[in-house]
Amino acid sequence: MHDNLSFKGEKIKLEEDKSLSGLTFFTSRGRARYFARPETIRELREVLKTAQEKNLDIKVIGSGTHVILPDGGFDGMLISTESLKGMTIKGSLITAMAGESLDDVINTAIEHNLMGLEEFGGIPGTIAAAIKINATSQNKSIGDYHFYTDTMSRDGRIHRKPDYFDFFNSTRNIIDEEEIILSTTLRLKEGKRTAEARIRKERFIELFFIPPCKNFIGNVFKDGKDYKASELIKKAGMTGDKGLLCEFSSFQSNCLFCYPECQVKDVLTLIEMTRERVKELFGIALSLSITIVS
Numbered sequence: 001m002h003d004n005l006s007f008k009g010e011k012i013k014l015e016e017d018k019s020l021s022g023l024t025f026f027t028s029r030g031r032a033r034y035f036a037r038p039e040t041i042r043e044l045r046e047v048l049k050t051a052q053e054k055n056l057d058i059k060v061i062g063s064g065t066h067v068i069l070p071d072g073g074f075d076g077m078l079i080s081t082e083s084l085k086g087m088t089i090k091g092s093l094i095t096a097m098a099g100e101s102l103d104d105v106i107n108t109a110i111e112h113n114l115m116g117l118e119e120f121g122g123i124p125g126t127i128a129a130a131i132k133i134n135a136t137s138q139n140k141s142i143g144d145y146h147f148y149t150d151t152m153s154r155d156g157r158i159h160r161k162p163d164y165f166d167f168f169n170s171t172r173n174i175i176d177e178e179e180i181i182l183s184t185t186l187r188l189k190e191g192k193r194t195a196e197a198r199i200r201k202e203r204f205i206e207l208f209f210i211p212p213c214k215n216f217i218g219n220v221f222k223d224g225k226d227y228k229a230s231e232l233i234k235k236a237g238m239t240g241d242k243g244l245l246c247e248f249s250s251f252q253s254n255c256l257f258c259y260p261e262c263q264v265k266d267v268l269t270l271i272e273m274t275r276e277r278v279k280e281l282f283g284i285a286l287s288l289s290i291t292i293v294s
Contacts, residue, residue, distance in 0.1 A: 024064035025215035026262040030073030051077040065125035098128035114188035121201035128181040145186040151179040221286040230254040
């Protein structure tokens with residue numbers, strides 16, 4: 001069922017009773033009461049206003065790579081920022097709208113002789129998701145290159161979140177849970193060796209993927225001040241086959257691969273098994289970096 005949300009001559013398609021199947025890397029039997037995919041910041045503000053008028057709970061997703069949508073569905077407004085597109089280059093700065101894929105941002109940076117993001121090659125999802133979870137790869141985090149991020153609060157106001165010294169690092173993110181990322185700006189290194197940068201990126205992509213799997217969830221758990229979640233997962237022996245349709249990568253231990261026909265229950269089961277094992281061995285309660293919509 002569809003409803004057209006109108007404002008000043010424009011229309012946003014607002015879907016009712018939306019199937020959640022296909023919105024993430026694994027199968028979900030749930031449905032959302034309302035679903036919207038705004039294409040502009042103006043449209044996003046109007047969707048938020050409508051949700052408030054209807055007194056609906058709001059959850060925001062990008063391309064669905066770092067979100068778990070349970071089979072029980074979501075009785076509120078599910079908003080995807082995947083269609084917020086656009087990139088600009090100014091000197092050593094690259095600015096990308098929330099819906100741009102991390103892969104496209106890396107490629108665009110290389111094309112403009114900007115280096116530093118190659119080791120994030122292979123990590124799926126949007127740039128907004130990478131910022132939201134502070135994506136890491138080989139002891140580097142996206143926060144190492146962060147300059148500022150523009151966000152929208154639920155009341156429609158826009159805020160700028162600048163990076164101050166080491167405030168945004170591997171264990172701390174400056175983006176509040178309730179804020180919606182609109183765009184982010186990264187400061188990169190200027191260079192000329194674009195061919196070498198592409199080779200580095202492709203190498204990390206090859207190391208990430210395990211055939212026939214092309215879908216995975218990156219940075220499942222948060223790092224702590226005194227530990228790396230990936231190291232705990234590996235030491236706990238939770239990488240590799242555990243009899244489910246998903247597994248933690250032996251290369252990047254905090255990344256969870258989803259095989260064909262993987263369902264929500266498989267992912268939730270492996271996450272809980274891993275948390276219990278790490279707690280048993282090391283006395284550490286791992287916190288989720290990904291979002292579980294409930």
